[in-house]
Amino acid sequence: MSTGSVPKISVRGLEKSFGRKRVLDGVEFDVAAGESLVIIGGSGTGKSVTIKCILGLMRPDAGSIRIDGEETVGLGRAARARLMRKFGMLFQDSALFDSLSVWENVAFGLIQGRGMPRQQAREIALQKLAAVGLGPEVALLSPAELSGGMQKRVALARAIAAEPEILFFDEPTTGLDPIMADVINRLIVDLVQGLGATAVSITHDMVSTRKIADKIAMLHKGRIVWQGPTAEIDRTDNAFVDQFVNGRAEGPIEMEVRAA
Amino acid sequence: MIAFLASVGAAFLAFLAAAGRLAMFAGEALGAGLTPPYYPRLILRQIVYVGYFSLPVVGLTALFTGMVLALQSYTGFARFNAESAVATVVVLSVTRELGPVIAGLMVAGRVGAAMAAEIGTMRVTDQIDALTTLSTDPLRYLVLPRLLAGLVTMPALVLVADIIGVFGGFLVGTYKLNFNPVTYLTQTEQYLETMDVVSGLVKAAVFGFIVALMGCYHGYHSRGGAEGVGQATTHAVVSASILILLTNYFLTQAFFAQ
Numbered sequence: 001m002s003t004g005s006v007p008k009i010s011v012r013g014l015e016k017s018f019g020r021k022r023v024l025d026g027v028e029f030d031v032a033a034g035e036s037l038v039i040i041g042g043s044g045t046g047k048s049v050t051i052k053c054i055l056g057l058m059r060p061d062a063g064s065i066r067i068d069g070e071e072t073v074g075l076g077r078a079a080r081a082r083l084m085r086k087f088g089m090l091f092q093d094s095a096l097f098d099s100l101s102v103w104e105n106v107a108f109g110l111i112q113g114r115g116m117p118r119q120q121a122r123e124i125a126l127q128k129l130a131a132v133g134l135g136p137e138v139a140l141l142s143p144a145e146l147s148g149g150m151q152k153r154v155a156l157a158r159a160i161a162a163e164p165e166i167l168f169f170d171e172p173t174t175g176l177d178p179i180m181a182d183v184i185n186r187l188i189v190d191l192v193q194g195l196g197a198t199a200v201s202i203t204h205d206m207v208s209t210r211k212i213a214d215k216i217a218m219l220h221k222g223r224i225v226w227q228g229p230t231a232e233i234d235r236t237d238n239a240f241v242d243q244f245v246n247g248r249a250e251g252p253i254e255m256e257v258r259a260a
Numbered sequence: 261m262i263a264f265l266a267s268v269g270a271a272f273l274a275f276l277a278a279a280g281r282l283a284m285f286a287g288e289a290l291g292a293g294l295t296p297p298y299y300p301r302l303i304l305r306q307i308v309y310v311g312y313f314s315l316p317v318v319g320l321t322a323l324f325t326g327m328v329l330a331l332q333s334y335t336g337f338a339r340f341n342a343e344s345a346v347a348t349v350v351v352l353s354v355t356r357e358l359g360p361v362i363a364g365l366m367v368a369g370r371v372g373a374a375m376a377a378e379i380g381t382m383r384v385t386d387q388i389d390a391l392t393t394l395s396t397d398p399l400r401y402l403v404l405p406r407l408l409a410g411l412v413t414m415p416a417l418v419l420v421a422d423i424i425g426v427f428g429g430f431l432v433g434t435y436k437l438n439f440n441p442v443t444y445l446t447q448t449e450q451y452l453e454t455m456d457v458v459s460g461l462v463k464a465a466v467f468g469f470i471v472a473l474m475g476c477y478h479g480y481h482s483r484g485g486a487e488g489v490g491q492a493t494t495h496a497v498v499s500a501s502i503l504i505l506l507t508n509y510f511l512t513q514a515f516f517a518q
Contacts, residue, residue: 057389081395089393095386113395115297158394168393 006069008033008166008198009054014063015222016049023049024060025222031215036192036199038213040206040244042253045219047202048092051168054200055087056080067166085113088164088197092171094155096143103129103139106157114162128157132187149180153187160191167192169201173208185211206245209233218244220253285399285477289407292400299405306409310371310468311417317370318363322421325358326350326428334437346437347447350429355452355460356516359422360414361508364467367414368474368500375406375475376496380482380489388480403476407469414468415461422460459515466511467504474500 007030014027023046031037039047052058054065056072065072072083096105104111106128107121116124126136132153143151152172159167172188173181185208192199192212203209209216210230217227218241226238233245243251333349379402382388391398426448433439475496482492 052389055389055393057392077397081397084393084395087393089390091386091390093385095390097382097387097390108396109394112297112401162394 007031007066008035008068009200010064010066010069011050011054012064012066014050014053014065015061016046016053016058017061023222024053024063027063027219027222027224029217029224029227031198031200033198034196036189036201036212036214037217038201038203038209038215039217039219040202040204040209041219042204042244046222047219048170050219051170051200051202055089055168056083085162086165087168088159088162088166089168090152090155090159090170090172092174094143094148094151096151096155096158098143100143101139102134102141102143102146102154105143105154106161108158109162124161125157128161129154131160131191132157133183149176149183152176152180152184156184156187156191160195163195165197167195167197167199169199169203169212171203171205172201172212173203173205178207181205181208182211188212204244282473282477285403285480286407286473289399289403289476292397293404293408297400299401302401302405303408306405307413310367310406310409310472311413314363314367314370314417315420318366318417318421319424321362321366322354322359322425323428325362326354326425326430327432329353329358329425330429330432330437334433343437344447346433347429347439347444348451350433351426351448351452352456354425354429355422355456357460357508357512359425360418360460360463360467361504363414363418363421363464364471364504364508365501367410367417367468368471368497368504371410372471372475372496372500373493375472376479376482376493377489379403379476379479380492383480383482384485384488398480403480406472406476410468410470410472411465412468414464414471417468418460418464419457422457455515459511462515463508463511466507470503470507471500474503 009031011030012028014024015022016024027046027050029037039050041047049058053060056075060073063073067083067086072080075083097108100108103122103125106125107116107118110116110121110124111118126139129136129139134150134153134157138146138150138154143154146154169188172184176184188199188201189212199212201208201212210233213230215227216230216233217224218238219225220240225240226236228236233241236242239252243253329350330346333346334343337343337345337349379388382402388398388402391401430441430444430448433444434441478492478496478499479489482488
């Protein structure tokens, strides 16, 4: 079989419940190699749960997740560890290790995950910091000494340090001012294209979505209610998309008060 | 009546489920240590943290426990002219019971709480998920070094506490109760058996493991932000303290019951 015909990521019938609350209710989408998919949707619609299931941080109740055609649901610990080498992840709040310096954070996956010597990993970490616009002077600082935008850049450098095949971005611009958000969006586009990686992002920031997406999928009540190329988002007559993109209170989407 | 039995049954099932989850957590963490990679630097760091930095608080507690024990036993034994047993009572009480139990409780308050808070904060700020995405097993990286440190460090800590506790009794015995120093030390050594010390050290190892396990388990499963971390810390200290007292009884029975 030609690998060109196999989606990099293929999700089918993904279901996940917490107690009686069904968060994912048959999510289905494909992401081609080198494509950047952005999943949009309101808070509590299951965006984070979707990528946590793909990453293996949560076990879905039902459904299939294939990476390069290989089923990943139910993988054993060793196989999951091997699969993780394909992934890089930017967390919403950066999730930097506060007990380590900036360069140690960036080099963490190389040293602990891949057994690379510290000196070699440090050089790579400095290169990746430079790639996100940070100089060597921040390398020895603690994450707590950095601004939110700089922390996000460090987290981005950490996500790309091992040059993963698939990158995940969880609300990459949340909490940033518009200028820093644009900087992060540009970095994401440049880095993903530079690595030739496949990207899956989740956000409710439409400015960010238009910047970084090749394809957009909208999640509502645990289901994909629309998906298509970025250019189509303004032309679709889908009522959910129309309400979300235009930020209207009236429409088929009713905001839930309680989180999932 | 049926409703009462149902609630008792539900509570019992919940207890069994919690015990099962705890056992699986410990088993998975220890099992992770059977294969590489290993993190000797992290284990060493935890040993220093659990052992060396707990020395002041454990030493001070042991000192005053030994001193009070000498005073109290003298007061009691004087009523039937058995003052000469004070040194023996102090050394047996400290090595068999008070050394390990008090050190265990103090370490639960100092180290168990810190472990739960640190790991709990890592959980609610996604740092544990970040470890996983960086191809690092959090159980191997975070939990195993703490369990091993608790297991191997507490006996050493309790050995020091034993010596300090006996010294506290010696100070009170000789300076306040006017025992002859040589006589006091002779009586301390005379009836002390190897098993008295060894049983205390075995207890210490078990208590150290319990403290680390409770700290790690509650921290690892904390959720809901700062409040969740606070609850995890409280649960870690309370559950470790209760388990220490509970297992102390069964270990004492196993060692000394005829």
